[in-house]
Amino acid sequence: MMEKIKRHLFLVALGGGVAVIALAVAAVTYFGYVSPNAKLRKSYETTRNIASDIKKNPIFTADLVAEMAKQVDLRKSQYADILNAIRKEGAARKPLVAGVFPMTADSGKRLDFKNKYDTFLRRLMADLRAAPPPGVAEKEFPRSDEETAVYIHPKFSFFRPEWVDRPEAPSMDKVRDGQENLWLMEDVAGIIKKMNEELRQADPQLKDQRPSVANSALKEIADFKIGYEYATLPGSKMGTGVGRYMPPPPLGRKVGEKGEKKKGEEGEKAEAPPRAQTLPGRWSAPGFYQILPFKLVVLIESRYSGELLRRLKGTESFIAVGAFRARPLGENAKEMMGPRKDYGAQTIDRLEVVGESLVFLLDGGRVTTIPAKPAAPAAAPAAAPAGKSK
Numbered sequence: 001m002m003e004k005i006k007r008h009l010f011l012v013a014l015g016g017g018v019a020v021i022a023l024a025v026a027a028v029t030y031f032g033y034v035s036p037n038a039k040l041r042k043s044y045e046t047t048r049n050i051a052s053d054i055k056k057n058p059i060f061t062a063d064l065v066a067e068m069a070k071q072v073d074l075r076k077s078q079y080a081d082i083l084n085a086i087r088k089e090g091a092a093r094k095p096l097v098a099g100v101f102p103m104t105a106d107s108g109k110r111l112d113f114k115n116k117y118d119t120f121l122r123r124l125m126a127d128l129r130a131a132p133p134p135g136v137a138e139k140e141f142p143r144s145d146e147e148t149a150v151y152i153h154p155k156f157s158f159f160r161p162e163w164v165d166r167p168e169a170p171s172m173d174k175v176r177d178g179q180e181n182l183w184l185m186e187d188v189a190g191i192i193k194k195m196n197e198e199l200r201q202a203d204p205q206l207k208d209q210r211p212s213v214a215n216s217a218l219k220e221i222a223d224f225k226i227g228y229e230y231a232t233l234p235g236s237k238m239g240t241g242v243g244r245y246m247p248p249p250p251l252g253r254k255v256g257e258k259g260e261k262k263k264g265e266e267g268e269k270a271e272a273p274p275r276a277q278t279l280p281g282r283w284s285a286p287g288f289y290q291i292l293p294f295k296l297v298v299l300i301e302s303r304y305s306g307e308l309l310r311r312l313k314g315t316e317s318f319i320a321v322g323a324f325r326a327r328p329l330g331e332n333a334k335e336m337m338g339p340r341k342d343y344g345a346q347t348i349d350r351l352e353v354v355g356e357s358l359v360f361l362l363d364g365g366r367v368t369t370i371p372a373k374p375a376a377p378a379a380a381p382a383a384a385p386a387g388k389s390k
Contacts, residue, residue, distance in 0.1 A: 083362060090366035095179055096120055101367045103172060111169040113178065120182050121158050124189045128152070128196075129211055130221070133338035149196055149211040151220040151299075151337045158185055159226045159294075176368045177244060181226050184294060184357050187319065191311050192218050192298075199304065214344035218308060220299035220337060222350070231293030231354045233325050246291035246356070249283040282320075282356070287372075290359045293322070295352065299336065302328060302347040309353065318358035325352045 095101050096116050100109045125131070129149035136153055152158070159181050163170045170178070199217045201207045206215045213219050225231075227244045284290040300308060305326045313321050326349040331340055335350050363372050 086360055087362055087365045090360055090362075090369075091364055093183060093367065095367050096182060100175060101179070102370045107169040110172065110175050113175050114164055114166075114170055117160070117164045117178060117182070118154075121154065121160070121185075124158070124185060125152055125154065128189055128193050133220075133342075136337060147211040148213060149216045150192070150218065151213055151342075153222075153337060157221045157224060159224050179368050180292065180359055184226060184292065185224060187357070188224070188294075188296060188312070192221070192308075195304075195308060195311055199307070213338070213342050217304040218298055218300045219343050219348065221296075222299060222335065222337075223295070223297040225295045226292065228293050230295050231322070231356075232295070233323055233352055233354060244292070245359070246282070246284050246293055248286055287361055289361060292357045292359050293354065294357065295354050297350065297352050299329070299343070299348055300351050301344075302326070302349045305349045305351050308351065312353065312355060320356045321353060322356055323354045326350070 097109055097113045099106075100113055104110065129147055130152040131148040131150075132154055133151045161174065161178060161181070163174050164178075196211075196216045196218055200209075200211065200215060203215075209215055228246055229242050282291055298308070309321055309324060312319055329335060329348045329350055333340075333348075333350075336343060336348075360366060361369055363369070
């Protein structure tokens with residue numbers, strides 16, 4: 001009896017083991033073959049359907065590719081037109097002294113440029129109908145009986161490099177920088193002149209009056225500094241720098257420097273450079289253009305501070321406004337060159353503007369730009385054969 005029971009238990013256990021193994025084989029077969037193949041088949045069918053749809057309705061047709069090629073050519077043409085317009089505008093600007101640019105070894109011309117620097121500033125003052133305030137430099141710059149629309153100190157309001165007062169001829173680099181100074185001041189002075197005249201004519205009570213400081217929107221140019229080192233607002237969080245132009249962008253620290261490495265990256269990959277600390281977010285681009293920062297300080301009626309900023313931003317002379325600060329002046333403000341009664345009854349702001357101008361370096365773009373490839377010297381005339389004359 002016991003033997004029979006043992007035999008049946010063995011058969012039951014054997015059958016159970018076979019069943020477990022069969023279930024394991026079935027599970028492995030399903031999860032290892034049937035299910036993945038079902039997913040693969042479904043993916044294949046989806047891909048085939050997409051391919052069939054693309055074949056019926058192709059994304060890129062020959063006509064579309066041809067149209068895209070036309071658009072690329074159009075953009076290239078437009079870019080070339082922009083560069084040519086920049087070159088044309090820059091090449092048309094007249095230098096202070098003829099024949100001094102792009103390079104001269106004639107110290108006499110460079111000396112002539114230095115001597116005419118102040119003459120150009122006087123011309124800007126005359127164009128603005130500007131004069132020194134009462135009691136300021138009247139011997140050198142006598143006040144005329146004509147209308148005075150803006151107060152300007154002839155020695156301090158405009159940017160005058162220290163080499164202007166030296167007896168020797170300036171270097172060619174200084175002359176080139178000086179010419180860019182004069183063009184930038186000319187651009188800004190033109191914006192101020194146009195604004196004052198248009199606002200005066202737009203006011204029915206002022207359009208028939210003679211121009212005066214009292215009825216001008218912008219009443220005084222207090223300071224105009226040019227260069228990266230000057231283009232800051234004291235007490236603000238603006239970046240400070242040295243030199244004349246805003247520098248090119250930094251190269252960026254390479255990943256892996258100082259033993260650092262980022263997961264999955266090689267040590268030679270460089271990080272992207274940060275944006276420039278200006279509102280336009282620009283850096284100088286060597287060989288294309290340089291950013292020339294400036295700082296302008298004016299006394300202007302409070303209601304027209306925004307108008308001046310708008311006009312500076314809206315000009316086509318490649319000027320951008322990076323930052324500004326306006327502070328209303330009291331009745332006895334020391335910042336005024338002249339007496340308060342000369343400025344009229346309106347509230348006046350002391351407006352500080354930090355801006356930028358583009359100096360293009362394109363070949364043929366400005367008369368001050370040195371050509372990238374100097375012209376080859378002219379070939380010497382061929383010698384006449386012996387015994388013959390030309």
